[in-house]
Amino acid sequence: MYDDITELFLTNFHKVARIGATAAGGVHRQAATVEDQQTRDWFANFAAERKWPVQVDQIGNMFATVQLTDAPDARSILVGSHLDSQPFGGRFDGAYGVVAALHAAQAVQRAVAEDNLIATHNLVVVNWFNEEGGRFAPSLMGSAVYAGNMDLGTMLAVQDSDGTTVAHALDAIGYRSKHDGPKDIAGYAEIHIEQGRILEREGLQFGVVESSWYTQKLAIEVLGEQSHTGATAMADRRDALVGASHVVLEFQQICEQFADEALVSSVGQVSVEPNSPIVVNS
Numbered sequence: 001m002y003d004d005i006t007e008l009f010l011t012n013f014h015k016v017a018r019i020g021a022t023a024a025g026g027v028h029r030q031a032a033t034v035e036d037q038q039t040r041d042w043f044a045n046f047a048a049e050r051k052w053p054v055q056v057d058q059i060g061n062m063f064a065t066v067q068l069t070d071a072p073d074a075r076s077i078l079v080g081s082h083l084d085s086q087p088f089g090g091r092f093d094g095a096y097g098v099v100a101a102l103h104a105a106q107a108v109q110r111a112v113a114e115d116n117l118i119a120t121h122n123l124v125v126v127n128w129f130n131e132e133g134g135r136f137a138p139s140l141m142g143s144a145v146y147a148g149n150m151d152l153g154t155m156l157a158v159q160d161s162d163g164t165t166v167a168h169a170l171d172a173i174g175y176r177s178k179h180d181g182p183k184d185i186a187g188y189a190e191i192h193i194e195q196g197r198i199l200e201r202e203g204l205q206f207g208v209v210e211s212s213w214y215t216q217k218l219a220i221e222v223l224g225e226q227s228h229t230g231a232t233a234m235a236d237r238r239d240a241l242v243g244a245s246h247v248v249l250e251f252q253q254i255c256e257q258f259a260d261e262a263l264v265s266s267v268g269q270v271s272v273e274p275n276s277p278i279v280v281n282s
């Protein structure tokens, strides 16, 4: 059924994967960058070509509404994922879910028009802002503000490493509004590439998520004392980087105390001061 939509999906998926493409076959498309803007424009055009109205909310989420029923009290099913990527990330993460949702919505709309389906709900395809958090921490920012789990004002004031705020970055790419997104949502579905190893190990193509992980992100400050790498005796050194190295290894060892695959942990970001080849770090 609808081979033409499958073909269109593949064409469009490859088109989106070229935006911010990296030499390694992935994409570099961090939140509210020019590359993110280009994928957003592609999303908006896809919707406009089908006369689906697009809304952008106050935290930069995009919603394309596919009206399937005239029932005045019909609620919507939200489907989608995110078009932003990790720094030098994979091309399937997030983008697959958004592009697939758009094409699935088109297939459902056609089935309803051809009387093959009777719709009780409308569809809304969503592209969440800053799901990854690589440029602006924390991750899941757009979806969490939408769900009421993070404060809009606090998140708009978050800065990237250059001091650019979320509000400013969204304004710069033209994807921030004064409005809320659609409210009357009956359910949410997201198609996503598996980032673990279960499907491959079990030889399965698809799976349904039964649970997800609980995350805790910690900022740890290890304080030492700056001194000269040549002139300072070993006994006198208070080397912050040595201390931090113990912390890094400790996080590995903690995981070994739990059942296999029950706990994972990494130190993902380190900033060292003053980070000079001839200075004991402080």
Ligand SMILES: [Zn+2]
Residues within 6 Å of the ligand: 082, 093, 094, 131, 192
């Ligand atoms: Zn993702």
